[in-house]
Amino acid sequence: MTQVPSVLTIAGTDPSGGAGIQADLKTFQELKSYGMSVITTVVAQNTTGVQDVHHLPIQMIEQQLESVITDIPVHAFKTGMIAHIDMMKVIAEKIPKLDAPYVMDPVMVATSGDPLIEEKARLYLREKLLPLTTLVTPNIPEAEYITGDKIDTTDDMKQAAEQIVVNFGANGALIKGGHLKGDAVDFLYDGTSMHTFSSKRIDTTNTHGTGCTYSAAITAYLSQGLPLQKAVEKAKHFVTAAIKHSFSIGSGNGPTNHWASREERVKR
Numbered sequence: 001m002t003q004v005p006s007v008l009t010i011a012g013t014d015p016s017g018g019a020g021i022q023a024d025l026k027t028f029q030e031l032k033s034y035g036m037s038v039i040t041t042v043v044a045q046n047t048t049g050v051q052d053v054h055h056l057p058i059q060m061i062e063q064q065l066e067s068v069i070t071d072i073p074v075h076a077f078k079t080g081m082i083a084h085i086d087m088m089k090v091i092a093e094k095i096p097k098l099d100a101p102y103v104m105d106p107v108m109v110a111t112s113g114d115p116l117i118e119e120k121a122r123l124y125l126r127e128k129l130l131p132l133t134t135l136v137t138p139n140i141p142e143a144e145y146i147t148g149d150k151i152d153t154t155d156d157m158k159q160a161a162e163q164i165v166v167n168f169g170a171n172g173a174l175i176k177g178g179h180l181k182g183d184a185v186d187f188l189y190d191g192t193s194m195h196t197f198s199s200k201r202i203d204t205t206n207t208h209g210t211g212c213t214y215s216a217a218i219t220a221y222l223s224q225g226l227p228l229q230k231a232v233e234k235a236k237h238f239v240t241a242a243i244k245h246s247f248s249i250g251s252g253n254g255p256t257n258h259w260a261s262r263e264e265r266v267k268r
């Protein structure tokens with residue numbers, strides 16, 4: 001009988017396949033962890049932006065979580081888009097039952113700039129969910145929201161990473177530099193030391209779902225028992241390759257390529 005690490009995403013959907021649940025499941029599959037998903041919101045979106053949203057009833061989100069948890073072990077899980085405070089409350093209640101590493105992608109706006117969560121939910125996320133995380137993975141605007149401080153330089157990024165752990169109670173914080181100029185540099189503060197993950201900036205606008213793909217890859221590696229720093233290092237290689245081989249499809253920001261990164265990983 002094959003034993004496989006199983007991994008769960010709790011997030012919104014993307015019918016165009018580049019972000020959200022769809023990006024997460026593609027990443028889990030590519031990295032050979034068994035992927036499961038709880039949908040919070042059905043999002044009508046594509047490479048150009050968000051056209052509509054339909055939030056699932058709270059009891060349906062709760063039931064999906066119960067259906068998974070009561071049947072299959074979860075070796076690591078992530079959350080993405082959680083639009084409403086009531087959804088967050090249900091998820092916060094179930095987290096102790098999961099008893100596994102938790103990666104939070106604190107999704108607030110889509111690459112297109114469309115807002116994905118309500119203002120009250122942002123506050124709850126910062127006050128109540130953050131302390132439950134093994135790792136939180138904000139981009140620069142999300143890190144600015146969490147800390148309340150402007151981030152312009154790599155020193156500001158490092159400071160934000162440390163602050164999110166020390167002042168807001170996350171176990172680890174990975175600040176992503178995709179939104180700054182120059183190399184794509186991310187900083188991880190794990191409660192003891194600062195680690196740097198850097199790659200050359202790829203000249204592309206195909207960055208729809210990069211954050212989802214990255215946090216899903218970290219979660220998959222954690223489900224396989226890798227320590228946090230190693231999981232981030234390998235996930236950074238994965239997302240960089242996926243951006244390098246991204247698809248110029250759609251008329252907006254194209255999606256990353258989850259499977260063409262395979263050759264890059266085989267070479268290493």
Ligand SMILES: Nc1ncnc2c1ncn2[C@@H]1O[C@H](COP(=O)(O)OP(=O)(O)OP(=O)(O)O)[C@@H](O)[C@H]1O
Pocket residue numbers: 019109110111138139140176177178179184185186199200201202203204207208209210211212214236239240243
């Ligand atoms: N043009 C690029 N070239 C290389 N790496 C990039 C580029 N853009 C982003 N990255 C990297 O991709 C990863 C995801 O970071 P990013 O800041 O894009 O996340 P995000 O804004 O949360 O994504 P999303 O578009 O899903 O909201 C990080 O490792 C970042 O450094």
Ligand SMILES: Cc1ncc(CO)c(N)n1
Pocket residue numbers: 011012013014019020021043045080081107109110111208209210211212
């Ligand atoms: C559902 C969903 N989650 C996250 C993002 C951010 O990329 C998105 N565009 N859609």
